[in-house]
Amino acid sequence: MFPIAFHPIFKHPLPEGHRFPMLKYDLLPKQLLLEGTAETGDFFEPELAAIDSVLAVHSQEYVSQLLDLSLDAKACRKIGFPVSAALIERELRIAQGTIMGSQFALQTGIAFNIAGGTHHAFTGSGEAFCLLNDQAIAARYLLNKGLSSRILIVDLDVHQGNGTAQIFQDEPKVFTFSMHGKTNYPFKKESSDLDIALDDNTSDVEYLAILKETLPRLIDSLQPDFIFYLAGVDILASDKLGKLACTMAGTKERDKIVLSLCKENAIPVQVSMGGGYSPDIKTIVEAHANTFRIARYLF
Secondary structure, three states: OOOEEOOOHHHOOOOOOOOOHHHHHHHHHHHHHHHOOOOHHHEEOOOOOOHHHHHOOOOHHHHHHHHOOOOOHHHHHHHOOOOOHHHHHHHHHHHHHHHHHHHHHHHHOEEEEOOOOOOOOOOOOOEOOEOOOHHHHHHHHHHHOOOOOOEEEEEOOOOOOHHHHHHOOOOOOEEEEEEEEOOOOOOOOOOOOEEEEEOOOOOHHHHHHHHHHHHHHHHHHHOOOEEEEEOOOOOEOOOOOOOOOEOHHHHHHHHHHHHHHHHHOOOOEEEEOOOOOOOOHHHHHHHHHHHHHHHHHHO
16 A cells, blocks of 8 residues: 545645646646556545644644634735635645555555645744645644654755744654755744755755765664655755755655665655745656655565
8 A cells, every 4th residue: 555645736726826836736646647656546635634633733823813714914925825715725634634644654654645745834823835734733643642752854845844843842752854955945944953954056966975874873863663754856956946956866866765764664654745846847746756656666
């Protein structure tokens, strides 16, 4: 079994100007099915996350403002688009997809969310197109249910996981690791348990060398019993919002390093896809598809 949370995003339209990067959520499953990396039975469409699960991470005031659509204009500008009932529903489905993925991963070793990676959502606010922090919600769910006692979040999106860092800043059972572009958004970084800020134009060679040196050491020292992996493909040199210089092959090797370590150490892993903003949608879909191809090969 290869569980993948799928969200039919065109039932929940986004504002004009934000639809292009979201096309990947529709095209990626089609590509995986076409090439045989995934089968129809691998996909599941999650329901809405229970509000109690959301409130375990996000503040009552913020969640209430989302649900009754009362966020002020400043908060909406910070998020990047007007909040609507359809978008709130979509965010709740994404969060539930990651919760369910984490449950599946405990059984199968790995599970995916076609969407997710909303790591800029804080306890009491959202920003940069992130309203609810899906991996933080799922991590807290595992801890509260006694399904995990030591979690490692591996955030390899080009942008620092500032919301995730803030949410777990005082939680010793969750270790947050973010490797990101030094001069990329967010310009005011939070403090993860481990931050590695990379210079502009960092290449495959340097990027992969740092990851190979860092992640095995973290796993050995922390001994996590669950890993959340944010596999953003905005580290590509072609990315419009990234400033690194990684190639398609290097990005695929990054995924192989992370997922191989999970497999070798028998640590269940939930993968959310994160960012990807190259000008050619085929590049984005291919880079994300590589993550699934690596997983199919390893698992």
